[in-house]
Amino acid sequence: MSQIENTEVKGAVKYNTAKLWQIGLFPLNDAATNITMFLVTFYAFYTQNVLGLAAVVVGAIASIMRISDGVIDPIIGFIMDKTNTRFGKFRPFMLAGNLIMFVGIFxxxxxxxxxPTTQKYILTTLAYAVYILGYTFQTTVTKGAQPxxxxxxxxxxxxxxxxxIYSTLVFSGGAFVLxxxxxxxxxxxxxxPQxxxxASLVFMGFSxxxxxxxxxxxxxxDREEFFGLGGHSVKVKFRDYIDVIKNNKPIKMVILAACLDKLAITSVRAGLTxxxxxxxxxxxxxxxxSLYTIIPAFLIIYIGVGIARKNDSKKAFQTATVISLALLVVLLIGMPIFAKPNSxxxxxxxxxxxxxxxQALLQLAGGMVMPMIADCSDYxxxxxxRFIPGMMGALFAFVDKMISSLSTTIIGIAIxxxxxxxxxxxxxTPMNSNFNIAVYFILFGLPLIGGIAGLIGMKFYNLDAAMMKKVRETIExxxxxxxx
Structure with a gap:
């Protein structure tokens, strides 16, 4: 396909458009990493209840390893933006990342x-480190390739x-299957143990x-003609991260809005168990x-995407978050009263x-972050x-991992x-009332904190529809x- 065959003129802006099947299949890269994340949400459960390791120690190790991996994100993002092979900029990272994750999960x-206990701590830590390295490779593409x-x-x-849709199928369908x-x-x-x-073989095969x-x-x-200024972008340097942090306000607001939500989503999946x-x-x-949630989730996501197409991603994020916060208050009040064993x-x-x-609204708000990151890259x-989608995605992932890495630790401390x-x-098996309070905090308290942070971030995020039209006209x- 030539560049002309992949562009469409709408008003004063000549858009780079994609076929529906391309838009439909590319998010499977996100699904591939979500499959591995689904398994890793059981990491604390598995290491404590199958291997007999202490929850707090395992949680601390997982958090430290994920934070260490977050430090690698900016390096991988920078390398990705400097990469332009015969196989493209992004595809080599997708394949390599998935294979590395396979080894880690396996x-x-x-x-x-x-x-012995010490050996189990060492081996699970090393395997987890391999997993998160591959996860970084592949998720950086999810954020970086959209522009x-x-x-x-x-x-x-x-x-x-x-x-x-894929995320719902992975986490809801995956929970049903497992x-x-x-x-x-x-x-x-x-x-x-068996x-x-x-499960690791079955799920990683799908990944x-x-x-x-x-x-x-x-x-x-995945060709140069679709990269930024069509191969004429400013030369990329590692110190550009400093300039982005100082002067790209939208990406900072997206990070604020999304990262605590991500912490909540990750924790909720484990707390539900x-x-x-x-x-x-x-x-x-x-x-x-989880199986029953699929159809309602599809309907909510469909409505949310309609709001984003009619207005912008910011509007959809805000709408989903406000309704989610209201429902969380209802759940915090009602669940301790009505959630009784076998009743x-x-x-x-x-x-x-x-x-x-x-939870569908929380997922919708989290999903809207992806096109926002692409908009921040265009900005x-x-x-x-500079065309630096890898660095933009890596900057988001760096902070995201610093915060979401705390999920296992928070769960471990609460338990x-x-x-x-x-x-x-x-x-x-029933536990004491303090255990129930800990679970309710994980399920409802953390999303409440994340939602409030999300609304604060969106208040200062200025890439609405009018601004993005100006951005694209200038780029063209x-x-x-x-x-x-």
Whole structure:
């Protein structure tokens, strides 16, 4: 395809557009990493209840390793922006990242429980380090490649539709497959070592397939003519990070808005396991509940993307967050009253339905961050002439990991304060009231904090529809002048 075949003139702006199938398949790169993230949300559960390791120690190790990995993000982003091979800028990182993650996930869930405690700590830590290195490779592409896929304001939010659908299928469908279909077939259910060995192969096989399909979607777009000013961008230097931090206000506001939300999303997925297994006393409910959330989540995401296409991503983010905060208040008040073991009255059913909607809204707000990062990258090209989507995505990921890395630690501390930090928490077994409070804080308290931070960030985020039209007009004009 030539550049002309991939552009469409709308008003004064000549947009780089993509085919629907390209927009539909490229988010599978995000799905591929979400599959691995789904498994890793059980990292604390697995290491404590299968390997017998202390929750606080494991949480601290995981947080330290993820923070260390965050330091690597800016390096990988810089290398990506300097890369331009015969296979493109982004595709080599996608494939390499997935293969590295495969090794890490495969190793985490094959650490023998019979080993001495010190060796189990060492092996799980090393395997986790391998996983997060590959995760960084591949997720940097998710954030970095969108500017060259499309800059059409009607198309970018469509990415969120597909990405959110895949994310819902991964986390809701994955929970159903793991906790309802697979776990019941093993002697020790969720704490059976063989379950995790088999699950790691099944889920990583799907992750690899998603990666290959995403690479195919990006194949004709991963070319220099779609990079910033069409190959005429300003030369990239590592110290450009300093200038971006000082002068690119939109990316700073996106980081503020999104990172605490990401911490909440990551923690909620792990907290839901304890909620179902130790408050409702039915671990199989998690898989069924997750399956029931799929259709409502699709409807909410579809409506949210419609708002973004009609207005902009900022409006969709704000709308989802405000409604989510209101529902969280209802859940915080109602759940301790109606969530009783093996008691499915109308109150609990209503609250679980509200929780389903609230989590879908949280997911929608998180999804809107992706086109915002692409807009921030375009804004940087408009502002400085630099095409540095890798560095922009890496800067976001750096802070994101610094904050979201705390999820395992927060869960570990909360469980420890409740008195269960160094014991096996058996499924379908009641705990004390302090444990219940800890779980409710994870499920509802953290998203409440994240939502408030999100609204503050969006108040000062200025890349609305009118501003982005100006950004794209200027880029097209500068690209034409540079080509003369």
């Amino acid at each position: 190793s985490i869930f094959r650490v023998p429980a019979s080993l 060259c896929l499309t800059n059409d304001p009607k198309q970018r939010p469509t990415y969120v539709l597909f990405s959110s 906790t309802s279909l697979m776990a019941s077939k093993y002697a020790k259910n969720m704490i059976d 379950l995790w060995k088999d 690899f397939l998603c990666t290959i399909l995403s690479i195919a979607a990006l194949w004709n777009k 304890y909620f179902c297994a130790n408050i409702l006393l039915d671990s199989a409910i998690q898989g069924k509940y 499915w009255g109308p109150g609990l059913i209503i609250l679980m339905s509200i929780m389903c909607v609230q 940087e090209t408009y502002r400085s002439g 420890s304060l409740a008195g269960y930090g160094s014991v096996v928490i058996k499924p379908n 004009r500068n690209k034409a002048e540079a080509s003369k």
